Amino acid sequence: MTIDLASIIKAYDVRGTVPDQLSPAVAEAIGAAFARVVALPEGATTVVVGRDMRESGPALVEAFAAGVTAAGLDVVDVGLCSTDGLYFASGRFEAPGAMFTASHNPAAYNGIKLCRAGARPVGQDTGLAEVRALAQEILDGATTPEPATTPGRVTARDVLxxxxxxxxxxxxxxxxxxxxxxxxxxxxxxxxxxxxxxxxxxxxxxxxxxxxxxxxxxxxxxxxxxxxxxxxxxxxxxxxxxxxxxxxxxxxxxxxxxxCFVVDERGEPVSPSAITALVGLREVAKELAAGRQPTVIHNLITSRAVPDLLECAGARTVRTRVGHSFIKARMAEHDAVFGGEHSAHYYFRDFWFADTGMLAAMHVLAALGSQPHPLSALAEMYSPYVASGEINSTVADAAAATARVRQAYASAYPGAEVDELDGLTVAHWDAHPQWWFNLRASNTEPLLRLNVEAADEDIMIKVRDDVLSLVREEGRTA
CATH class of the missing domain: 3.40.120.10 (Alpha-D-Glucose-1,6-Bisphosphate, subunit A, domain 3)
Known part of the structure; x- marks a missing residue:
């Protein structure tokens, strides 16, 4: 019995335990499907492949490459690299790519992040569902791909x-x-x-x-x-x-x-929202100096300080859903110079609209090193509000819990702004007291994720605790 690939190929990438979920056979099938669904239709002749330091990486890369080369495409194996290193190779060679990594997951896991030429994302709505369907057919024996008359070759190239x-x-x-x-x-x-x-x-x-x-x-x-x-x-x-x-x-x-996460000289974490504002202002200034009107993308969990500061500096800001495929799509759509997420993913137009923690870190070092003040003082400028951080609640019925919260806040704050761009967002920002929260369901677990921000800590704590009380009140109907 073959594995159901729906269990490891989700909205953004492939992620599973090795070898019971992600085996060389699965990797080869995904490689064969990726070649036919993504690479060949866009006229590619080469696929770039990289891997992180996990022990399972070499065997999975070899199998994936076998699936790709059987379709007649060459493979450039860039070996050990970071994910943004693979994006660099995809952009530099203008070739679709595959990065073998499970990011921060434990050692038993591995995975694949796929991209089109120029590091453009492959997600659920941009080819990944089709890759999964064809790979499943190959694994099940329902489809046997016709091999190319001339198979491709694998060559190694270090791009570090x-x-x-x-x-x-x-x-x-x-x-x-x-x-x-x-x-x-x-x-x-x-x-x-x-x-x-x-x-x-x-x-x-x-x-x-x-x-x-x-x-x-x-x-x-x-x-x-x-x-x-x-x-x-x-x-x-x-x-x-x-x-x-x-x-x-x-x-x-x-x-x-x-x-990349940042800690100041006192050992205190600097929020990714503050880093988004800091880096965003640097990129905005560069655009304005070149006579261009800058656009910056941010997801709906980032601090209100991000659009506040960037718009005051002359930028246009665009709010989007959580998730790298959404950010990258909006980056390309608006030709945005920069994008940031609360999860410390940072995206740059100059890096093929892809995310790179290293480039964000370099901007932080440049900003810190170009003035005499400590990082704590610098970061304080970009953190005027108080945030709860993301709080997870396990719930039996996420929809019912969300409905309870929506109903309660519609009654208590009829003038608040409500939207459902990604979960439920309620904002009371244009009146006193200032606060907003977002409540969204996990795609993979029975969880609701809450983020709250307010003008001061007392307000944040009150809203946080009130929403959590409603979320965790099992058995009540809206």
């Missing part, structure tokens, strides 16, 4: 130095004041990319940075902590090291190094 040089050209760090930077790679791909981009491993000139490395050894068993900086426990080592070394800033990357 080119990737590092490309990023260095986008953000000049040569003139910043000397900074001590602690970097926690979590035994993930940051340990591969940081020495090349911020150091001299790629043969680039030295920068005025003293990098203090934490867990740079590539190890897909994650012996020190999960490579998921979104969880506060996984930041503790970085926070302690920043204080211990008297560092100016701390950076934490997730397993595939496409997300």
């Amino acid at each position: 130095a080119d990737y590092a040089g490309f990023l260095r050209d986008l953000v000049d760090l040569s003139g910043v004041r000397p900074l001590r930077v602690v970097v926690d790679a979590g035994n993930g791909m940051g340990g591969h990319t940081v020495p090349a981009v911020l150091g001299t491993a790629a043969g680039l000139p030295a920068l005025p940075l003293e990098v203090v490395p934490l867990y740079f050894e590539l190890d897909g068993s994650f012996p020190n902590h999960e490579a998921n900086p979104l969880e506060p426990a996984n930041l503790r080592d970085l926070q302690a090291a920043v204080v211990e070394h008297g560092a100016d800033v701390g950076l934490a990357f997730d397993g595939d190094a496409d997300r």
Whole structure:
């Protein structure tokens, strides 16, 4: 009996345990389907493939490449790389790509992030559903793809130095004041990319940075902590090291190094919304200086400070749903210079509208190093409001719980703005007291996720607790 691919191919990517869910046979079928659904129809002759440090990666890459080459396409294997390194290769070679990674998931997992040429996303509505359907038919034996008369070839190519040089050209760090930077790679791909981009491993000139490395050894068993900086426990080592070394800033990357979290000189986390505002203002200023009208994309969970500050600076802002495929689509649609998410994904027009944690980190270092104040003071400028962070509630009936909240707030605050762009958002921002919240269901678990922001902490706590009380009140109907 073959696996049901619906269990591992979701809205954005492929993710499953190895080998019971994601085996070489599954990878080969996905490669064969990807070649026929995505690569060949857009006229590609080559697919680029990369992988993170997980032990299962080489065998899965080899199998995927066999599926692609059987369709007559060549494969360029860029080997070990970060996810944004794969996006770089896809953009530089103008070729569709596949990145083998399970990001921050535990060691038993692996996965595949797929993209079209130029790092354009492949999601549920942009080809992934069709890839899943054909791969399922291949696995079930319902379809046997016709092999190409001439199969493709696999060649290896290291793109790390080119990737590092490309990023260095986008953000000049040569003139910043000397900074001590602690970097926690979590035994993930940051340990591969940081020495090349911020150091001299790629043969680039030295920068005025003293990098203090934490867990740079590539190890897909994650012996020190999960490579998921979104969880506060996984930041503790970085926070302690920043204080211990008297560092100016701390950076934490997730397993595939496409997300970057920032810690200030006190060891305190800087919210991704503040980073979105900081980086966004730098990109907006660059656009205005070039005589262009800038647009910035942000998802609906980011702080209200983001549109407030960016619009005051002369930008147009566009609010979108949570999720990289939605952000990337809006980035391309509006030719946006930058996009940011509350989850620490940062997107750049100059990087093929794709997300790159490394480029965002470089902007933070440039902003910090170009002025004399500590990061805590700099970040405070971009964090005028108080946020709850994301709070999960396990519920038996997410729709009923959401309906209870909607009804209660419609009665209590008839003038509040309500929308359902992504879950339920209720905003009381144009009147006193100022607050908003978003309540949205998980795509994969029986959870409701709550985010609240307010003008001060007392208001935030009241709204947070009131909404959670309604959400967790089982058995009541709306």
